Amino acid sequence: MTTESNIRVRFAPSPTGNLHIGGARTAIYNWAFAKQHNGKFILRIEDTDPERSTLENTTQIIRSLRWLGLNWDEGPEVGGDFGPYQQTQRSETYKELLKQMMESDHVYPCFCSPKELNAKREIACAAKQNYGYDRCCRLISTDEAQARIAAGEPHTWRLKIPLNRGDITFDDAVYGSITVPISELDDFIMVRSDGTPTYNFVVCADDYLMQISHVIRGDDHLSNTPKQILVYEALGATVPVFAHLSMILGSDGKRLSKRHGATSVEAYRDAGYLSDALVNYLSLLGWAPDGETTIFSREQLKTAFDLERVSKNPAVFDANKLNWINRDYMKEMSAEAFLDALAPWLTESELLHNLPLAPKSTDDIYAKRSWYLQLQPLIVERIQTFADAAPMIAYLFSGPEVTLDKNSVEKCLRVADANKFLQIAIETLASINDSKLAWTHENIEAALRSIPEHLAVKPKLVFQAIRVAICGNMVSPPLFESIALIGRDFTLARLEVAKEYTLLA
């Protein structure tokens, strides 16, 4: 029986873009932390920016999280007692909280126009002065403010920062104690002139109302935290524990962006990565269970994860290591699981599409399942993602003829004795059938190995010629297994074709 705890964390993406790997790591840490403590992992969509938020992004984010296996206990699609979990659907709640703060004198209306504010900011900036709202509207009397509001004058609502409060200190689970002088904070806007709430307001309101115990998020919010603490205080709420995560950088040490190639989670899915491997790799970016362990399951992550071990400095994303981890996961998969994951990469491959024997549907694969199950050991050590599979094994599906690589022909077929090797190979392989031996890679290997032995030549010489004839290239997966999979008739046919390319004997 699992003990319920009061640990409640949330992942709160704003749908202004797709789920990128930085966000994914934040989600992973939140998820691991919640699961470790038998707490709740909540998904909340922060779509308060109407300009940039889209439904497409929301669905993409949800799809990505599902693919990563980070299922949430409360949020879109699953509901929960603290919904709705989409901020645009919570405006009534924010209005009530604003009213509450008006009554408790924690906010005041500001009639300054954006134009005026910008002008002041520019003057301050030009004078190299520290800019902060000058609080001019804070001095307006309540009566006057009421009258101006009643008259329909546009206004925002600002937080009335307690001037006598003293410095703000909080204990970040990752960064430790952080103190900011209250003089650094200005009376920031909580509600825009159109009545919609701003981020710094809603994020606190929701974390408060949803009883979030730990706020684990990107460190771009570290500087906003003191402001938010003031909002919690204005709301009369308990301040949650904060844990800020450093960002993930591109190989040039700059913030990850489009020019670094794939940044979205779905780009990795589409590039043929396993979600388990991605989760494992991303977990390692900024956190390590110890100095040794690299590969760990989600279960182990749940057990070992520790906010205090999260690194404070930004991590550079390294595709090499992801590739290595991905291959490790592919190697560890059962043949069945590997085939199931591989199947769509074969049936949907454009490269394979025109080959006579390529699978067109999962039914095709199912019909020859035992044949397909033999692919994993053949290719798994040679591919980094499933996307690499089709080009690696296209030669298996081309029937009696295979496209011969020009360079390979030059190097391995247009050489002395190649014609002889192929001819003997044909006779030798044919004899497997004659002697009623099964067409297995063991029998094929035994038969073919006798060739260089009898001719007293280097095995490589013979096998490379045969390899080019069968696989079309001097680099390929193992030869004998390939011959076994291609079958006797097509193998012999390919050897005959290849003879045409050898020097005349």
Place this chain on the structure above:
RNA sequence: GGCCCGUUCGUCUAGCGGUUUAGGACACCGCCCUCUCAAGGCGGAGAUCACGGGUUCGAAUCCCGUACGGGCUGCCA
């Protein structure tokens, strides 16, 4: 400009005052294995712990500066 934060091999990191000639992993190089390519095994190179001062018998580890990098400084989130 102001405030906040960070800085250990190319990269991710271990390290929380002595056990460290700074450990592991990826990448790199070499050897072995070998039907090619991989994979695997073994080995190698690679970090004056950003720099400069302290504190201490002793510092990568604690403190203070400096440099560099990042974040915030919006009626964005």
